[in-house]
Structures are given as structure tokens and as C-alpha cells.
Amino acid sequence: DTAVSQTPKYLVTQMGNDKSIKCEQNLGHDTMYWYKQDSKKFLKIMFSYNNKELIINETVPNRFSPKSPDKAHLNLHINSLELGDSAVYFCASSQRAGYGEAFFGQGTRLTVV
């Protein structure tokens, strides 16, 4: 029974396209996150939502637009994809912001060609 699930696992697309990644958690957590992991393995926070409200937005280009329809879901839409967007994107959740373990999804490997 997967706690944090994100789809798709792999995404290959051309520059300029628009794509979305979906994330769902069944843990009843209040807080969800999007992290970007680049080729050097650096995990950088992009967004954090608490009970559907955006609480952290880390100088991410506005081509990236998160949406949280309810506290169990946090989706990421990316417009006009660029080569530099290629990375692994991880969704995560925690009981509340900064409290306790952050549970990560399996990651989405995005490759922009």
C-alpha cells in the first residue's frame, strides 16, 4: 500500500512542451512538497503546501505551477520545458510542516530532449 505515489515514473519530452506530474499521499499528512534532484544528487526544495495552501515557493521559474486540489494531492505542471529542467522530481509529505519524517514518492525522471 504505497504511502506517496507519483506518476509518471519516467517522462521524456521535447523542448517547449508542457507536461504534468501527479502526486498523491494516503497518510493523512497536512504538508506536501516538491523537490528537484539534479545530476549531482542535490535535493532542492521547490514548493511546499500545507492544507492546500502554498507556504514555500523557492525562486522557481513561473513556468512551474503547482496545484493542490486537496491536502492529499499535489500536482506539478511545467510549461515550455527547457533542457535544464531535466532532473528527477520527488514529491514528499510530512505530518505537518517541518515535523517528523518526510515520506518521498518514487520520483519522476524527466528528460527534455
Place this chain on the structure above:
Amino acid sequence: GENVEQHPSTLSVQEGDSAVIKCTYSDSASNYFPWYKQELGKRPQLIIDIRSNVGEKKDQRIAVTLNKTAKHFSLHITETQPEDSAVYFCSQVAGANSKLTFGKGITLSVRP
């Protein structure tokens, strides 16, 4: 204020030896310091954490120590095994919105 520095970036040890990974932080208000392990191709997973009111915490072969005065915390792995080979991330929770920030990660290799 929310940065956490991790060093070294790579560490290689012989199976059975101990490994120590150190991190420093700058925000004195930080109160929660988790460590995550990421195996190749997998998701990061919590292995141990420590809160600022505790100086040391141990769980079988792994332990974490926290020095609030010096603002550094360390992960200690004893009797290392090949399955300990992974990337280890220190992290901290800091800031008004309790942001979870990660260090750059260290790749630990345990030689059989």
C-alpha cells in the same frame, strides 16, 4: 540562514570499519535534524533524526550527535556493511515556514 553544509562529498571505508559524516548549519533556531539515505535509483528515506533538546541518539549501528554550540551534527555508522553504500543527506528544519533543507549529500562506499 537556512543552509546546511555537508562534508566530505565522498567517503570510502572498508567493510567493518566506522564511517562518520559531518554537517554544519547556520540557523541557531533550527530544532530538528533528520538524516536520509538514498540508495541508487531509489527514493530518500529517513534513517535517524535528532531534535535540538537532545545531544545524541542511537539506533543499532547508527547514531547521531548534535553540538548546538558549534552548530554541527554528525552521523556515525559502526561495523559498516556493503548495503550501507548509498548517498546520505543531512537536513534541517528552519525558517518561519519550517522549511526542510538538505545538504548536498555524501556518497558512502563500503568496500567488501
